[in-house]
Amino acid sequence: xxxxxxxxxxxxxxxxxxxxxxxxxxxxxxxxxxxxxxxxxxxxxxxxxxxxxxxxxxxxxxxxxxxxxxxxxxxxxxxxxxxxxxxxxxxxxxxxxxxxxxxxxxxxxxxxxxxxxxxxxxxxxxxxxxxxxxxxxxxxxxxxxxxxxxxxxxxxxxxxxxxxxxxxxxxxxxxxxxxxxxxxxxxxxxxxxxxxxxxxxxxxxxxxxxxxxxxxxxxxxxxxxxxxxxxxxxxxxxxxxxxxxxxxxxxxxxxxxxxx
Numbered sequence: 183x184x185x186x187x188x189x190x191x192x193x194x195x196x197x198x199x200x201x202x203x204x205x206x207x208x209x210x211x212x213x214x215x216x217x218x219x220x221x222x223x224x225x226x227x228x229x230x231x232x233x234x235x236x237x238x239x240x241x242x243x244x245x246x247x248x249x250x251x252x253x254x255x256x257x258x259x260x261x262x263x264x265x266x267x268x269x270x271x272x273x274x275x276x277x278x279x280x281x282x283x284x285x286x287x288x289x290x291x292x293x294x295x296x297x298x299x300x301x302x303x304x305x306x307x308x309x310x311x312x313x314x315x316x317x318x319x320x321x322x323x324x325x326x327x328x329x330x331x332x333x334x335x336x337x338x339x340x341x342x343x344x345x346x347x348x349x350x351x352x353x354x355x356x357x358x359x360x361x362x363x364x365x366x367x368x369x370x371x372x373x374x375x376x377x378x379x380x381x382x383x384x385x386x387x388x389x390x391x392x393x394x395x396x397x398x399x400x401x402x403x404x405x406x407x408x409x410x411x412x413x414x415x416x417x418x419x420x421x422x423x424x425x426x427x428x429x430x431x432x433x434x435x436x437x438x439x440x441x442x
Contacts, residue, residue, distance in 0.1 A: 190316070194334045195369075203366075216327035221303050222255060235431065258324070262326045315338070337368075348436060354429065355386040383429075
């Protein structure tokens with residue numbers, strides 16, 4: 183049904199596969215009745231990815247590679263949740279792309295990426311973006327938590343990321359470390375991705391002037407936002423109300439093998 187409503191990829195994961203994820207990512211904290219995570223993905227337009235990498239403007243990618251796809255995913259997730267609810271299974275759709283955060287603490291409370299890995303849609307790439315065989319990193323994600331016990335998809339085997347380091351080269355702020363890695367455990371499998379500087383990533387995604395200033399390594403979203411506040415207050419009023427930034431170059435540069 184989800185594919186009929188517009189999803190390009192759909193996967194099912196029992197929540198037991200997320201028990202090794204950080205405690206903040208446990209779905210039970212959001213919806214205690216949940217037994218299953220339905221992971222939904224839609225692909226990016228590949229031509230827009232290529233245009234974005236030329237660097238002549240963020241608007242096409244920001245709109246058609248981010249906000250419109252997130253709106254579409256939200257609609258699909260709501261339809262799926264309502265369908266399951268009408269079948270007698272309480273279900274909660276979660277807003278597309280993320281992670282979702284507690285604004286008072288700046289801590290993530292759910293990760294669509296973890297759910298997608300657990301549902302067999304893909305694996306984390308070096309940039310930490312989800313990489314799928316069909317779309318590379320060019321996908322947007324959403325999740326539906328449901329009390330229904332659905333047949334799960336197997337975890338994806340093999341290697342989706344071959345450490346080409348295109349994401350490292352494409353990052354305008356140097357937020358993706360070339361060598362340092364952190365581990366991620368899902369469904370009994372261990373994965374690795376680069377150590378990331380959240381403050382540098384946020385600086386680039388905010389469309390602020392480059393290069394970014396020297397910033398201390400952050401421990402939380404709130405701390406990462408602090409060095410941005412003054413720069414944003416002076417920079418954003420100069421922008422048109424319909425123009426906004428979304429860097430996404432680490433995502434746009436990562437194509438599936440058939441499109442490289």
